[in-house]
Amino acid sequence: MAINWFKYSAPTAFYGLAGKLVPWFAWSSAILFAIGLYISFFVAPTDATQSEAYRIMFIHVPTSILSMFIYLVMAFYAAVGLVFNTRLSSMMATALAPTGALFAFISLWTGAMWGKPMWGAWWVWDARLTSELILLFLYFGFIALHASIDDPRRADRAAALLAIVGSVNVPIIYFSVKWWNTLHQGSTIKFSGTSMHIAMQQALFTMLLACWTYSVAISLLRVRSIVLERERNTQWVAELEEVRS
Amino acid sequence: MTPRRKKTTYMIIGGLAGLGLAVGLVLYALKNNVSLYFTPTQVFNKEAPQGRSFRIGGLVETGSVKREGDGLTVHFNVSDTVKIMPVIYKGILPDLFKEGKGVVAQGKLEADNVFHAEEVLAKHDENYMPPEAKDALDKAAKAKAGAVSPVVPAPTSTGY
Numbered sequence: 510m511a512i513n514w515f516k517y518s519a520p521t522a523f524y525g526l527a528g529k530l531v532p533w534f535a536w537s538s539a540i541l542f543a544i545g546l547y548i549s550f551f552v553a554p555t556d557a558t559q560s561e562a563y564r565i566m567f568i569h570v571p572t573s574i575l576s577m578f579i580y581l582v583m584a585f586y587a588a589v590g591l592v593f594n595t596r597l598s599s600m601m602a603t604a605l606a607p608t609g610a611l612f613a614f615i616s617l618w619t620g621a622m623w624g625k626p627m628w629g630a631w632w633v634w635d636a637r638l639t640s641e642l643i644l645l646f647l648y649f650g651f652i653a654l655h656a657s658i659d660d661p662r663r664a665d666r667a668a669a670l671l672a673i674v675g676s677v678n679v680p681i682i683y684f685s686v687k688w689w690n691t692l693h694q695g696s697t698i699k700f701s702g703t704s705m706h707i708a709m710q711q712a713l714f715t716m717l718l719a720c721w722t723y724s725v726a727i728s729l730l731r732v733r734s735i736v737l738e739r740e741r742n743t744q745w746v747a748e749l750e751e752v753r754s
Numbered sequence: 755m756t757p758r759r760k761k762t763t764y765m766i767i768g769g770l771a772g773l774g775l776a777v778g779l780v781l782y783a784l785k786n787n788v789s790l791y792f793t794p795t796q797v798f799n800k801e802a803p804q805g806r807s808f809r810i811g812g813l814v815e816t817g818s819v820k821r822e823g824d825g826l827t828v829h830f831n832v833s834d835t836v837k838i839m840p841v842i843y844k845g846i847l848p849d850l851f852k853e854g855k856g857v858v859a860q861g862k863l864e865a866d867n868v869f870h871a872e873e874v875l876a877k878h879d880e881n882y883m884p885p886e887a888k889d890a891l892d893k894a895a896k897a898k899a900g901a902v903s904p905v906v907p908a909p910t911s912t913g914y
Contacts, residue, residue, distance in 0.1 A: 554884035558850065563882055592762045628875045629848030635790045673766060677777050688781075690789040690811055692858050694880040705882040 520597050520736045521745050527729040534726035541719035548712040565623045570697075571717040573616040575724060576644060577679050579609035583651070584676040587669035597732075599665035600739065602672060603655055604732035608724045610648035617641060628692060636685040637693035640678060647675040661739055791858050794837040802863070810839055810869055811858040811877065819853055832857060832869070843871040850876035 517523045549567040556563040583605040590599035620638065621631045632638065651668050658664035686695045697705055698713070705713075740746045747753075755763070781788060791811030792802040802808050810832055818831035818838075826845060830853075831838045841859055851857060856877030861870045883891075 556882050557885040557888035558855075558878055559882075566882075588766055591766065592759050627848070627850055627878060629850075630873075630875050633790065633875065636788050673770060674773060677770070677774050681777070681781070688788075689785070690791050690793070692790050692811075692875060692877055694878055697880040697882065704880055706884055706887065709882055 518595055518597050520600065520740060523597055524733055524736045527733050531726050531729050531733075534722045534729065538719050538722035538726055541715055541722060545712060545715035545719045548708065548715060553708045553712045554706055559627055562623065562626050565619050567712050567716045569616060569619040569623060570713055571720040572612040572619070573641065574717060575720050576609055576613035576616050576641070577682055579605050579612065579724060580644060580647070580672075580679055581676060583609060584672040587665075587672040590665055591669045591673075596662075596665075596739070597736075599662075599669065600732050600735045601728070602669065603665070604728045604735055605724075606648055606651050606655075607731070608728055610645060610652065612720070612724070613641065613645040613648055617645060630692075633692050635691045635693050636689045637682065637691050640682040640685055643678055644675075644682060647671070647678060651675070793834040794832055794839040795834055797839055797863065797869075798837045805862070807860060807862050807872070809858055809860045810841070811856070812839070814851065814853050814855055814857050816853045830857075832859065839869050840867070841869045841871050841874075843874050845874070847874055848876040850878055852876075 517526055545567070549564055553564070553567075555561060583602045586598045586602040586605070589595065590602060617638070620641075624633070625631050651671055654671055655664045655668040658667055683696075685691060686693055697703055703710055737746060737752075786792075786801065791809035794810065794812055796802055797810060802810075812832040812834040815831035815833040815838055818829075820829045821827070822829070828843050828847065829840065830843075831840050833839075841861075843859065843861075851874065856879065858875045858877055859869065859871035860873040860875075864870050
């Protein structure tokens with residue numbers, strides 16, 4: 510039996526599906542955060558060079574990775590919305606933007622807090638730091654552009670274009686430490702393996718999963734609100750239990 | 755796909771490829787401006803700006819750190835294993851500043867061919883390990899450098 514994927518590309522069907530998925534992702538996220546934070550603080554050993562200060566990476570690295578990943582997912586949804594003229598994909602892009610912006614902000618913020626004690630500076634105009642800051646501004650630009658156009662379909666198309674153009678920045682962030690001399694160190698997690706202790710890896714990957722499930726839960730929750738808002742004049746929304754009561 | 759959808763897809767892919775190429779060329783042309791610091795070799799080859807403040811980066815040469823009587827002024831050499839650049843700095847050094855470790859200093863190259871730094875930042879690497887593992891690695895490296903046949907077997911990269 511083939512699953513009819515297109516069924517869920519309609520906001521009507523997806524609204525219900527998203528509602529069912531949210532608690533699963535929310536609970537997984539809560540549990541993973543508990544485990545991840547426990548390993549981060551109590552199991553992972555002290556680092557030889559940076560002693561305890563390195564532990565900030567357990568929040569810094571996952572949020573940085575996800576800020577880039579969410580941008581790519583957002584740009585993908587925006588592009589699908591542009592090509593196939595599907596309402597739901599554009600709504601997903603809109604729903605992802607605030608979470609991506611939050612992660613980009615946390616990444617920069619924790620990076621500053623890590624940079625001051627280790628490097629000796631809160632901020633340096635380094636290629637990695639600057640391109641991540643541009644990513645945050647791209648998120649802000651996407652949100653602001655979308656909000657500034659009254660007609661939601663026109664807003665979707667304009668913002669989609671910005672999201673697609675901005676995706677050029679993501680590989681720049683990733684490869685910046687390789688292409689140029691930067692103060693920021695190279696990647697610890699490479700496709701060829703990692704250069705860290707096994708317990709540190711476990712903490713990092715658990716925190717990454719926790720942040721990912723959080724972002725899925727919160728964007729599904731947000732997309733449900735967007736669906737309700739945009740379809741507020743339709744029959745099916747009027748017939749929803751939570752709307753009627 | 756309908757012709758219109760096909761057209762939009764090609765426009766997006768083509769647009770992204772063109773934009774990527776343009777950005778890539780611009781960044782390649784501005785390579786020196788994007789990089790945070792110059793290496794001692796680049797300074798030696800006169801690629802660094804003359805008479806203007808810039809950053810220099812590399813490793814603090816082992817055995818080169820010397821403090822003056824005031825306890826604040828410090829001399830050290832920045833090396834990229836090819837060339838070395840003597841640096842003078844007056845101020846508080848970051849905790850991670852160590853011989854043999856990475857450093858980035860902002861300042862000016864004066865007529866005495868010494869780099870007068872106004873700010874010194876420590877650069878750490880992407881390897882994280884507990885102190886015991888570091889000791890084992892250091893011992894192994896020493897054994898490898900000193901004896902012909904190392905006593906301690908070289909650690910494998912798995913797990914760290």
